[in-house]
Each structure stands twice: as structure tokens, then as C-alpha cells.
Amino acid sequence: MEISSANWISEVGVEDPIFMHQYDMNSFDYSILDELNFESLSAESYSSYPDLNPKSAHSFNGSAIENPHTGLESPAKQLKTSSWNSCTTDRMTSMAASSSSSKLISFENSNSAPATSQKFLDCTVKPKNEAGSDLRNMNFPTMISESSLEIQNGSSKHEQDPKRVGTVTRTPLHARDHVMAERKRREKLSQRFIALSAIVPGLKKMDKASVLGDAIKYLKQLQERVKILEEQAAMKTTKSVVSVKKARLSADDDISSSDDNSDSHSEHPLPEIEARVSGKNVLIRIHCDKSKGCAAKILSETEKLDLTIISSNVLPFGNSTLNVTVVAQMDDDFCITAKDLVRNLRRALA
Amino acid sequence: MEISSANWISEVGVEDPIFMHQYDMNSFDYSILDELNFESLSAESYSSYPDLNPKSAHSFNGSAIENPHTGLESPAKQLKTSSWNSCTTDRMTSMAASSSSSKLISFENSNSAPATSQKFLDCTVKPKNEAGSDLRNMNFPTMISESSLEIQNGSSKHEQDPKRVGTVTRTPLHARDHVMAERKRREKLSQRFIALSAIVPGLKKMDKASVLGDAIKYLKQLQERVKILEEQAAMKTTKSVVSVKKARLSADDDISSSDDNSDSHSEHPLPEIEARVSGKNVLIRIHCDKSKGCAAKILSETEKLDLTIISSNVLPFGNSTLNVTVVAQMDDDFCITAKDLVRNLRRALA
DNA sequence: AATCCCACGTGGAGTC
DNA sequence: GACTCCACGTGGGATT
Numbered sequence: 001m002e003i004s005s006a007n008w009i010s011e012v013g014v015e016d017p018i019f020m021h022q023y024d025m026n027s028f029d030y031s032i033l034d035e036l037n038f039e040s041l042s043a044e045s046y047s048s049y050p051d052l053n054p055k056s057a058h059s060f061n062g063s064a065i066e067n068p069h070t071g072l073e074s075p076a077k078q079l080k081t082s083s084w085n086s087c088t089t090d091r092m093t094s095m096a097a098s099s100s101s102s103k104l105i106s107f108e109n110s111n112s113a114p115a116t117s118q119k120f121l122d123c124t125v126k127p128k129n130e131a132g133s134d135l136r137n138m139n140f141p142t143m144i145s146e147s148s149l150e151i152q153n154g155s156s157k158h159e160q161d162p163k164r165v166g167t168v169t170r171t172p173l174h175a176r177d178h179v180m181a182e183r184k185r186r187e188k189l190s191q192r193f194i195a196l197s198a199i200v201p202g203l204k205k206m207d208k209a210s211v212l213g214d215a216i217k218y219l220k221q222l223q224e225r226v227k228i229l230e231e232q233a234a235m236k237t238t239k240s241v242v243s244v245k246k247a248r249l250s251a252d253d254d255i256s257s258s259d260d261n262s263d264s265h266s267e268h269p270l271p272e273i274e275a276r277v278s279g280k281n282v283l284i285r286i287h288c289d290k291s292k293g294c295a296a297k298i299l300s301e302t303e304k305l306d307l308t309i310i311s312s313n314v315l316p317f318g319n320s321t322l323n324v325t326v327v328a329q330m331d332d333d334f335c336i337t338a339k340d341l342v343r344n345l346r347r348a349l350a
Numbered sequence: 351m352e353i354s355s356a357n358w359i360s361e362v363g364v365e366d367p368i369f370m371h372q373y374d375m376n377s378f379d380y381s382i383l384d385e386l387n388f389e390s391l392s393a394e395s396y397s398s399y400p401d402l403n404p405k406s407a408h409s410f411n412g413s414a415i416e417n418p419h420t421g422l423e424s425p426a427k428q429l430k431t432s433s434w435n436s437c438t439t440d441r442m443t444s445m446a447a448s449s450s451s452s453k454l455i456s457f458e459n460s461n462s463a464p465a466t467s468q469k470f471l472d473c474t475v476k477p478k479n480e481a482g483s484d485l486r487n488m489n490f491p492t493m494i495s496e497s498s499l500e501i502q503n504g505s506s507k508h509e510q511d512p513k514r515v516g517t518v519t520r521t522p523l524h525a526r527d528h529v530m531a532e533r534k535r536r537e538k539l540s541q542r543f544i545a546l547s548a549i550v551p552g553l554k555k556m557d558k559a560s561v562l563g564d565a566i567k568y569l570k571q572l573q574e575r576v577k578i579l580e581e582q583a584a585m586k587t588t589k590s591v592v593s594v595k596k597a598r599l600s601a602d603d604d605i606s607s608s609d610d611n612s613d614s615h616s617e618h619p620l621p622e623i624e625a626r627v628s629g630k631n632v633l634i635r636i637h638c639d640k641s642k643g644c645a646a647k648i649l650s651e652t653e654k655l656d657l658t659i660i661s662s663n664v665l666p667f668g669n670s671t672l673n674v675t676v677v678a679q680m681d682d683d684f685c686i687t688a689k690d691l692v693r694n695l696r697r698a699l700a
Numbered sequence: 701a702a703t704c705c706c707a708c709g710t711g712g713a714g715t716c
Numbered sequence: 717g718a719c720t721c722c723a724c725g726t727g728g729g730a731t732t
Contacts, residue, residue: 170727174702179725185559185705186723192562199569207721209535212542215565219549222572229579278668285635285673313663315677318628323635325675327665520711524718529709535721536707557705 271349275341282307282341284326288349290316298324301348305341306334581682582629623695625688632657632691634676638699640666648674651698655691656684 170178193208196215203214271288286298295314302309307328315323330336336344520528543558546565553564621638636648645664652659657678665673680686686694 175726177702178727181703182705182725183723188559189562190723192559192566196562196566196569199566199573209538209542209721212539212546215569216542216546216549219546219565219569219572222569222576223549225576226572226579229576229582276667278671281668283665283667283673311665313665313675315633315661315663315675317626317633317677318631321628323633323675323677325663325665325673327667327673525710527718528711531719532709532721533707540707559705 271346273342273345273349275338275345277336277338277341280330281310282326282328282330282336282338284324284328284341284345286322286324286326286345286349287317288322288324290320290322294322295324297349298326298345301345302326302328304348305336305344306331581685621696621699623692623699625691625695627686627688627691630680631660632676632678632680632688634674634678634691634695636672636674636676636695636699637667638672638674640670640672644672645674647699648676648695651695652676652678654698655686655694656681 193211197203197206197211200211200215200218202218203211205211271286273287274285276283284298284302288294288298295312299309299312307330309326309328311327313325315325317323543561547553547556547561550561550565550568552568553561555561621636623637624635626633634648634652638644638648645662649659649662657680659676659678661677663675665675667673
């Protein structure tokens with residue numbers, strides 16, 4: 001799975017107007033222009049680099065000290081434009097006014113990020129050694145002991161090699177790629193921080209740790225809330241039923257005066273069966289739990305009652321119930337009352 | 351408001367065993383031992399520094415280059431023990447089975463830490479043992495001892511790097527404090543990453559960017575889910591009612607429902623309208639006289655009620671009547687009771 | 701060999 | 717002045 005950084009924002013971005021109240025999103029404006037500069041700059045000079053900092057009193061002679069290997073001065077020491085006012089936590093109230101009081105902050109104003117071909121998140125997890133139940137217990141003490149040993153050894157002999165002989169791990173050529181890659185990585189991370197802070201409501205401080213912390217808190221309470229709501233919903237659906245007036249639905253009940261106002265919803269358990277007869281035509285309506293073979297069973301049972309099915313329809317209603325409507329015709333020289341019809345069907349579907 | 355790292359973890363920590371399935375929690379290790387070394391090492395030599403890296407082919411003469419200001423080599427280059435096994439992406443469905451697989455990874459688990467002063471977050475797990483046998487990955491006693499970040503005072507006898515002209519922004523005394531503070535800050539951030547990754551289910555990759563990205567996605571869908579569920583819940587309270595005979599719906603009093611036992615159906619005047627509501631789903635059934643434009647009118651009137659029609663069916667019954675069944679969904683922010691629905695439809699079809 | 705990811709130390713800006 | 721926060725470049729481990 002490959003997501004470019006540009007797409008990423010649009011995917012988990014902050015387009016939701018409700019939660020759009022932190023972090024102005026203009027942190028992408030540097031893409032192309034800076035990219036040019038990015039290419040143009042090379043090892044010899046950074047004078048052409050656009051210093052975004054208006055103060056920009058950076059003395060670049062210190063660069064040799066700061067980055068001794070490459071001699072690169074950090075090309076993008078950015079200013080933190082945190083013109084930011086007090087996080088008025090107005091949720092979903094005035095989204096029109098959001099632009100006016102646009103807070104502008106960015107964890108990383110630097111440039112670069114061509115967003116053309118970055119790859120991450122390839123999502124290939126190969127589960128290894130599932131069986132071991134306790135390997136996480138294991139490696140913790142081992143790690144400690146190991147490390148302590150390492151300390152002992154390391155302190156004893158550790159020559160330090162004055163010429164930097166050993167592993168010249170990066171040639172200066174690749175060192176720059178390294179820098180670039182690192183910069184890109186930071187950029188990506190910062191973007192995600194921004195995106196995260198945009199969807200976490202009500203956060204007071206905008207530093208990374210606080211954003212993360214508040215996000216965690218928020219996430220937990222969202223999870224809790226979902227859990228509760230789902231339990232409620234699951235409970236409700238079971239009895240989201242309805243009352244109909246049993247009066248005319250089931251034949252067996254006595255009727256009439258019993259149910260007063262409509263809210264009686266004395267839920268009679270599904271299936272709920274209603275039938276009516278008009279001449280030789282029969283209309284059957286069944287509201288039942290969604291189960292396999294349910295519709296077929298209804299039809300076959302109907303036909304067993306010497307009815308010829310003219311038309312039928314099955315509609316889902318909610319998550320777990322079906323509404324089945326059948327129009328049939330009685331065969332010749334056969335007659336059945338609606339009451340008997342309901343009774344027979346109920347028996348068959350019980 | 352600022353939360354110390356120690357308090358923070360216990361506050362939004364990952365004590366919830368349900369979601370405790372990523373990231374082993376040991377990450378605070380380099381404390382005292384490193385601190386000692388911190389004192390002992392000076393500018394002239396790094397021989398006594400414990401190289402924690404098992405490969406440890408480091409040539410540290412380059413350290414003067416790496417950290418030109420202080421000459422300190424990083425005291426806690428840690429190894430990344432990322433023993434990791436798969437993750438089952440079960441999202442908020444089966445809570446009990448969610449913790450079957452446990453991953454272990456840590457963004458920052460530098461070692462050293464002689465097991466006495468290990469500090470990482472205290473996940474006081476009460477054995478709920480519902481799913482049984484799967485929360486053994488977190489029985490580390492943890493106590494975030496404040497001592498780790500104790501900074502040694504003084505002992506910086508060396509004035510390393512005398513040339514160091516220009517803005518000496520930090521005296522070497524404070525430079526170490528800076529290092530320590532920075533280390534603490536990083537530690538806090540890493541802890542939060544760990545905590546976050548522990549409560550985001552189903553994340554495939556555990557690097558920071560992915561954790562953040564998945565957390566954002568997850569958070570958004572949680573928000574969406576909460577929104578939907580809350581709407582449903584608000585709607586559920588007004589639960590489905592039915593109208594059968596208009597008798598009791600409209601103010602005019604009923605018409606002697608005493609007729610019911612005669613199943614000969616329908617001596618109440620058509621149209622006969624019934625509605626039921628389950629969450630956002632609405633089922634409407636209308637039995638009316640067969641007339642031109644009848645079905646279309648029903649549908650259009652239904653849609654006028656801020657309902658989105660999911661499915662509809664029209665069946666003829668007898669020679670002169672139709673049976674119309676409609677399944678629809680309420681639009682967002684719209685709520686109507688079955689009773690009102692019937693009333694409106696009746697008015698419209700009158 | 702290339703790439704990714706991470707922690708590190710460090711300068712600098714902002715804030716109390 | 718102390719403290720916080722951040723981005724930076726850099727070495728190095730891991731994975732491929």
C-alpha cells in the first residue's frame with residue numbers, strides 16, 4: 001500500500017469542517033518552489049537558498065562546525081510562525097469564521113517534500129513465531145542482562161581510533177541523500193502531527209507531546225463511547241420492534257379494546273404475520289428475523305397451503321429483519337380464511 | 351497545563367488490557383548508569399564509555415566531529431529490539447478476542463538500566479482473564495523513578511574546543527542540561543507514541559509515521575462511528591410506532607375497531623398506512639386504491655419527508671388495490687417518529 | 701547496496 | 717536566566 005504524502009493528507013486530512021479548528025493548513029505551500037531550490041542547491045553553496053526566516057541572521061560560517069561532515073548548513077531552519085490565539089474551542093459552530101481567526105502554526109515549515117515518490121507503509125507483516133506465548137517476557141530480562149554485560153565489556157576495552165578509520169559508513173555523496181531523506185521523513189512526520197492535531201478537538205497546547213497525549217485521551221474516550229453506544233444499539237435493535245396492533249395481525253388474540261393508544265408496542269415476537277384475503281387473492285406480509293432460508297421457507301409454506309404465488313418481495317429492514325410480502329391466489333375450490341392462513345404460517349415458521 | 355511524564359502515563363496510559371497488544375513498554379532504561387558515565391567521560395577520551403551496541407565497531411574518534419561542541423558521544427545509543435509478531439486486525443468488533451496476539455516493539459529501548467531502576471509505565475493489569483491467557487506481555491513492574499533524570503552537577507572541568515568562536519549560546523554547563531532535557535523530552539514523546547500505538551488497533555507497521563497515520567485514520571472513523579451511533583441513539587428513543595387504523599392517529603376518534611374479528615379485511619377506508627422505524631431505517635407499507643400515479647406519489651411524498659428511498663415494491667392485490675412497501679433511510683440530522691410519518695403521508699395522500 | 705527508521709546532540713526561538 | 721520546544725544533521729541498526 002502506497003500513499004504519497006500529498007494523497008495522504010487528503011485521505012486522513014482535515015477536510016472535516018467540524019473539527020477544523022486547529023492548525024491552519026497552509027503547510028503545503030512550499031512544495032514546488034522549494035523543490036527547485038532543492039535541486040539547485042549543491043554542496044558548494046547555500047547562498048541561494050531561500051531563507052524563510054525573516055530575522056535570518058544566521059551566520060553560515062558556523063556551518064562547518066554545526067555539520068562538520070558535509071559542511072552543510074541546515075538549509076531550513078525555520079521560524080515557528082505561531083501566531084496563535086488561544087484555541088477557542090468552538091466546535092462545529094462557526095466554520096465560516098475559521099479562516100478569519102486562522103491560527104497558523106506548523107511543526108515544520110521547512111521546504112522540500114516533492115511528494116512524488118515517497119514510499120512508506122508497505123504493510124507487509126509476516127507473522128513470525130506466533131506460538132511462543134512468552135517471548136515478550138523473555139526478551140526483556142535478557143535485554144537487561146545483555147546490556148549490562150555490554151557495559152562491562154565496553155568500558156574495559158574501547159579504543160577510540162583517532163583517525164576515524166573504521167566504518168566510514170557514508171560517503172559524502174550519500175550523506176546528502178541521507179540528509180534529504182531524513183528531511184523528508186521529518187516532514188512526513190510533522191504533517192501527520194498537524195493532521196492529527198486538526199482532528200483532535202479541544203487541545204490546548206500544540207506541541208507534539210501534548211498533541212499526542214490529548215489524542216490518546218481523546219481516542220480512548222471515543223473508544224469508550226463507541227463501546228457504550230454499540231451496546232446500547234445492540235440492545236435496542238433486539239427490541240426495536242414494534243407494535244403493530246396485534247389485533248388484526250394474529251388471529252388468536254382477542255382484540256379490539258385492548259390496545260389503546262398506538263404506542264403499545266407490546267412486542268410480539270417475530271415473526272409477525274399478517275394476511276388478508278380478497279376474493280381469491282391473498283396478501284401475506286411477514287416481518288421476521290433475517291435468517292438463512294427464511295424467504296424460501298415462507299414461499300414454500302405458502303404454496304403448501306394451496307396457494308399459487310403471483311408475486312413476492314423481500315426487503316431488508318434494519319440489520320436483522322426482513323419484510324416479506326407475498327401476493328398469491330387460491331387454487332380453485334379452495335378457500336381459507338386469513339385467520340387460518342396466519343395460523344398455518346405461524347406454525348410452519350415457528 | 352503541563353503534565354509530567356510520569357503522571358502522564360498513568361493518566362492516559364495503556365492500562366486497558368483490551369487494547370494492550372502493541373509495543374512492549376520497556377523503554378526508559380538509560381538512566382543511572384549512563385549518568386555516571388556521563389560524568390566520567392570527558393573530552394580527552396571516550397575509552398570508558400560503554401558501547402551498548404553489540405556490534406560495537408564504532409570508532410569514536412569521530413565523536414569530536416559528531417558532537418563538536420561538547421565532545422560527548424551519545425550515551426545511549428540503543429539497540430532496537432523489535433521482536434514482533436503479527437497483528438490481527440480486529441476492529442472494535444470482538445473485544446474479547448482482540449488481544450490474542452501481542453506485538454512487541456519499542457521506539458526507544460535503550461538498555462543499561464540494571465533492572466532495579468527501570469522505569470516505564472506502570473500498567474497495572476488486573477487479570478480479567480476473559481479471553482484467557484493472553485495478557486502476559488505486560489507484567490513488568492514499572493515505576494517511573496524520577497531519579498533517572500537527575501543531572502549530575504558540575505564536573506565539567508574541561509573547556510573543550512577553545513576555538514568555538516561566535517555565539518556561544520550555551521556554556522558547557524548548561525549544555526549538559528540541555529542534553530538531558532532533550533533526552534527527557536524525546537523519552538516523553540516516545541512514550542506517547544508507544545501508548546498511542548497500544549490503543550490503535552490493527553496497525554501493521556509500527557514506525558512513528560505509520561502509527562500516527564493509522565491513529566488518524568482510526569480516530570476519524572471512530573468519530574464517524576460515534577456520530578452515527580449517537581444519532582441512532584437519539585432516534586431510538588422515539589421508537590417505532592405504528593399506525594394502523596387511523597382511528598387513533600388522527601384526532602377524530604376511532605371507528606369502532608370492534609370489527610376486527612371479521613378477517614374480511616379492510617373495512618377501514620384506504621389508504622391504510624403503516625410505518626415503523628428502526629434507527630435510521632424506515633419501513634412504510636401502504637395499502638391503497640389502485641390509481642394512476644399512486645405509487646409515484648407515494649415515493650415522492652416519502653422523499654419529501656427527508657427520507658432516502660432504499661427500496662420499494664408495489665404489488666397488486668385484488669383488482670383494485672395496491673400494496674406498496676418502501677424501505678427508506680432518514681437523512682442525517684433528521685428524525686421523525688413513525689406516528690408523524692404516518693400522519694404526514696396520510697395528509698399527502700388524502 | 702539501498703532504504704528506512706530511529707535516537708542522538710545541538711543551535712535557536714519562544715515563553716515564563 | 718531557566719525552561720520548553722523544535723528542526724536539523726548524523727551515525728547506526730534493520731530490512732531487503
